[in-house]
Amino acid sequence: MDIAQSLTTTPNTIKCIEMHTTGEPTRIIYAGFPPLTGPTLLSQRAHAEKEYDHIRKRIMLEPRGHYDMYGAILIQNTELVRSGEAHIGVLFTHNGGISTMCGHATISLGRFLVDTRDENVFPKRGELVLDEESLTVGVRLHAPCGVVDVTVPVMQSADGMKSDPARNVAFISTPAYAAAVGVRVSVPEEVRWGELGGRKSITVDVSYGGAFFALVDVRELGFKEGLKKVDLERMTQVVGKLKGYLETHPDIVRACQHPEDERLSFLYSVMVVDSQVGVNPGGVDGVETGLCFFADDEIDRSPTGSCVTARMALAYAKGERAVGQRWAYHSVVSSHFQTGAFVGEIVETGLRIEGENGPARDAVVVRVEGSAYYTGASSFVVEEGDVTGHAGFTMKSVTQ
Template structure:
């Protein structure tokens, strides 16, 4: 038996496609993850409680790394059954399972058009090409709700066109807290703060909750030249502190579901710099620390949605205005910025878990590319890689 046959016949084989969006990886797990049951949020709960070792196996070393990101394909959800979605997904990272991810959505959209394996994507044949725009619409059910994705294609619609951007419209986004002042007691202060006893930040929702803080508010000059280790240490301590603040906890209550009500990320922003693609009215840059202080290489699509909603709430971003959002990577290569536009406003979010919210819909666009295909197995007695590890766990 050759190695390829050994991998294919392994009972615990996990099959993946690797892609990147502005340098941020998406490992698409299309076969081998245990079958889950119930609503998508219930399936997310099952994945967290029963199969977290498999998440670690896929994301962490030796198969992945601390900043790996993944999308697990889920063929059966309540929105797939109702016909609203073509497929579901669970987003995963170094710390668990998130509720929304823009960069992974862009990558997943291309893959769903390119695959024609009905055992992988049973509803692939339901996708219809628009001959005028040469695009295909794909509806993806994420834990935050329905994501409407538009993928550029070849004329016959059988393959995605990597030369044109993928676009998506996520669930309604809103500003949860504007100019929130957070006291920083002496024992929580850091050197760059230079003795200031508070910081000001915003909180916004774009499928997940983000605390948005200007780099200068943290005591750094900006994001044009930054010590990632220094700012990363500041953000790591700050996130844990913010999660315990009553005003922050109140802002994080999503009207519809408690399971969406957590602080996913801190986005450090610099509105003074940013690669500006044609057609954009302006540009800015963000440095996103998410999950267990992972650094997003991309401009962070779900946070772009949140930032557009926040800017709109502040009166800074009218509907139909195109704005560009950058990461350190897109600035470095002068390509890969995400652009965004508000396409609908005046949406009322209501529920039993939090106050009503005025929300908007945001269209985000960006490009993703393939990097490889993999099959992962675990050999007998391989304790080291069965659940994966991080070097931080080994050195602590």
């Protein structure tokens, strides 16, 4: 047995498929993550956070990953899988923990779940049904925020049906809503940055698209050149300070109370928006660009599918979008390559989200589409005595 075969068959090997969506990685962990206990996906998420966070770090951070790595752990057994409402569950991972929703990873997962034939990886793979007219397959994915319906285009191959990378994957969001519109936030002196000039406050919107996003116009932050030519290092410094402040700001905390579950009730990201930048991909009524900061100052390379959902819901609440109106959303990466924009479209209105954790909300359902590609496969092990690589690290963590 050579060394490559030895490493892939070592006990406790973590096996992954590597993909990207507009440059944003999705490391799909399909085998080797310890079994999670709990009657619900959210309780399994809590188990992973409490007992196996060192393994999350091992997979995401150096030396196996990097600061901006993103992952998806497949969970074969959840309450909604058992009830038949979903085909499979997932936990989304990043440099700071486990998120509640991720659009770019959902797009990647749609392709992988159609393409895999391994029933140990995807026990309900045989339940997927081909729509012969549209040549698509539907996958119901149980994310921490709820069930996400994914539509995957397919084509015939020598060994049967497989995903078609030439056509976009689409997903239907869980209900999304504008949580707070036009919040005037005073910025204390210790948080302010030079680009603000003499201003002491900014205007922020908060919207929910499976996670909570604070949305702010790039010029509201004082960056007059917008996102067409942005000093990324400087923007990261500014948004890092701002995000930490917003996470504890009473008005933002109040806006981020999900009616149904306190475990969904936290500010996930700050999205910096520029409505003056973006190449129109065609077939849409408008285009804009965003720069998404989430987790521990992680930057999304993709247009951020869950925030596309949140931005569409916010625009609808403001009277800026109509049902069926298609809008393109770029990241700075897709703007650079002039390809890879996500397209959002409101497909349903009149929903009501109610619960005991917060005020009831009027919600919409959004369809988001985009493309993902395979980049490789990985098998990760830990050799005895490997202190550096046991739980992973960042350069930030070892220099502070």
